[in-house]
Each structure stands twice: as structure tokens, then as C-alpha cells.
Amino acid sequence: MKFSIFSIARNAMSYHENWQAHWRNPEPKSEYEVIIIGGGGHGLATAYYLAKECGVRSIAVLERNRIGGGNSCRNTTIVRSNYLWDEAANLFEKSMQLWEGLSQDINYNVMFSQRGVLNLCHTLQDMRDAARRVNANRLNGIDALLLDAQQVKALEPLIDISPSARYPIVGATFQPRGGNARHDGVAWGFARAADSRGVDIIQNCEVTGIRIENGMVIGVDTSRGFIKGKKVGMVAAGHSGVVAAMAGLRLPVESHPLQALVSEPLKPCINTVVMSNAVHGYISQSDKGDLVIGAGIDQYCGYGQRGSYNVIEGTLSPIVELFPSLSRVRMNRQWGGIVDVTPDACPIVGTTPVKNLFINCGWGTGGFKATPGSGWVFAHTIAKGEPHPLAAPFALDRHISGALIDEHGASAVAH
């Protein structure tokens, strides 16, 4: 079934009661060429590009719960590629380019909206860092503009740029191609597109062990029995350490709660995505009208999908200082996701010491924007058995070799 204006018209005749399920719910087969552990956006995108770009015919995605029920539905949906260092910029820009054609490619409206991303500067040093990052972005072919306070005000009329503000705004960087997308739609869209290419998406199937023989992976034990696999990719986000431990691997990763919250719906009032490194808050407005507000990670390790209230307070108070007219807006919902954070706040994508076992984790607080790019490079990594050139700098052993990518705090928002 292809979505088009004709299919909408046809289904309107039957009061939209005959749309078919977007993906099958198959029983697991006994053997697959590639098994992906984790049915979030990244895992589903990996399966899709494996089927589409790499011609792999037999793929399973194993998900412990339901697809798109973890971090895929718990993020603040921001998409940008304005990273400072070449390695990160190239990877996230690849993702951005995939975003730009994604709805057409997977025939699913992911509501990608390039409304622009502002990264506020509050001090002279912020402006110097911003100018450096804008120049670095431009050298990498990424759109970036340096704005002064008046230009910020023109984009966001509600923002307080008075010099006496608690967090005075000196200027901002602006990436016009940045924006946001509908996070559920991305997971569903990739699931549907992968399924239509024959990928088995197996939900409620928890991986309980990874079987290794002679240093080579041979399959996974699951709550629904043993499944043989020639290659296995681990894309388990917050639980990457737990899954990797099944293969005897220790990771340079710690899992933290990351909180976000949405307000009651309002008329359109925030035009772009506004982020501030210094106060560590970010805000955008969804198409439904709710303000989507994100925080920094909670300081402690946690798998509980919830964090502490002082972090919410620490986020909302500067948001209200930046947008004083939002002070009486009531918050509707608040939640936490589990993010796995690496010491250099950059992802880990690549091979492992176990043959035919691959890992994709450590996206920390910024994984959503990478969904298509992560899937793209990981699919190639799995298919070829060696890292995709864009993923090569993000090897698992970079914390041993010392080739860290010092994006921590250097990117548009401190991770």
C-alpha cells in the first residue's frame, strides 16, 4: 500500500476504516542473515537501509517492548547538523541530507519541518565560540549564520533581548535547514518501509543472551527462543551497556535519565527551535501547539526513565527568563528517557572484538537527529563488515587509542 492523495480519497469513501496495518507482526524465523537488537528509530533505520541499499534479504529487528516506545517517543525531536568538528559535522550532515528526502523515500510523512535552529549566545565569549563554529560549519558546507540580538528578536518576537535580562542575548547562531520532525512518525515510517522490504519486526521479544562460538557471534537467545544470526547489530540506546555485557563487552558508556516536558497547546508563538548552551534549555513548538522543552541529563546513572524535579526547575526558570510571556503556561506532561553517554559525548558506531557483532550506541542526548544517518552508516558497516567511512572515527576503541572527538560542549549545546 502506497500513501498518496488517491489512497486517502479511496479510503475516505469507506470512512477510513479499511487502512491496512502498517507492518506485519511475524513469528520469528529460526535463522536470519542479520539480527538487529533494538527496535527504536536507529535500529529500524538500519534495517531499512540494509534492505534497500545493501541488498540484504533476511533481516530481523528484535524489540523488547513495542517499536518506537523508548527514546524514539521520548525526545524533543530536534534536527540540526551544526557540529564543530569535521567528524561529527560530516556524520550529522549526512543525516540532515537524508532527512531532507526522507518522507518521499519512505513514503511516510515524518513532518520534517526546517524551521531553523537558533543557538543563543549570552556573553562575548559565547559569540567568539559561535563565530568559530559558524565558520567551521561553512567550511564543511553546512548552512550557518551568525545573528545579532535584533536579528534574533526578528525571528523570535517573544524573546527578551533587553540588556538587563537575567540571561542577556548578545546574538545567536542560526541553521536555517535545522528544525524538527515528528518522532513517532519517524519510527513508524521506518518500520513500515523496512517491513515492506521484507524485514521481520518482532516486538515483545527480549534478547536475553548473545551466543558466541570461537570469537564469532552465532545468534541470540530471546524470550521467544534462540534465533540464529550470521551478523548481529546492537542498537539498544539506553540499555547498550546491558546488551553489550551479554557479549562480554564493557563499554565507555554510562546511562543517565534525560527529561523533557510539554505544555498545554498554544497558538503559534515560537517559530524556530531555540537552544541555549549556557542555561542548558531548549524549546520549540509542535504542530499541535504544545511547547516542547528539554533539559540536561540528570547527574546520576539511572535506568528508571524518570529524573529529579530540580532538573526540571533548572530548565524552566531560564526558559521563563528568556520568554517572560510564557511564565503562566502550564505544563501538561513530563517524562524521562535513558540516554547512554560516552566520555566525549560522541556516538560509538562500528565493529567489536567479537566477529560479526556490531555496535551502535552512545548517541547520548542527541540521537534523534541522527536517526537516518545512524541507520545509513550502521547498515553499511554491518553489510561490509568494516566501518562506513563516515563512522570510522567513531570506533569503539577510540577511548583506548586516544582519538577522542572532543565535541563535548563544543557543539551547539553542551551535552
Next chain:
Amino acid sequence: MLLITCPWCGPRAESEFSCGGEAHIVRPKDPDALSDAEWADYVFYRTNTKGDHAEQWVHTYGCRRWFNVIRNTVTYEIKAVYKPGETPAGGEA
């Protein structure tokens, strides 16, 4: 917000404290003798336990002293608080 009992000051709100990560990581006595992998393990690799986790906290906005906490990383329940050099009541960390 967690309610953390500082061994010196008593129960206080989490916002008075800073978390210092995994506890009981011992600095290698002879760093020159370590391989890169062993050094990386000391500096960067963590157990990231799902369950009871020994971690260090400091009472930043109080007595500014460090101590250890056994906290469950799923329920966030604090099971034991003990001073540096001590072992937690009821077992090993």
C-alpha cells in the same frame, strides 16, 4: 528529587549534592606499567550497573565532604550511605 542522608549533616535534598560517578575505582599504583587498554579502562570505562550501584557523592552546598552511596539505578532507592574507607552496613559494595 532524591533525599540523600549526608553522613555528616543528615538528610538533605539532592540539589545540595553533586554526583561523582562510580565509587571504589582505584587509581593504578604504577600507571607506566599499564597498557593503553588498561589505562582507558581506568579513565573511561564504567560498569554502568542496572541495579544496585556504588557511587560517590559530595555535599557541595553543605559540608563539602565526599561519601559513598549504594543506590538502585532502576528504582533510585538509596540502600546505604557510608563514609570513605568504610564498608556499607550489611555487605560489600
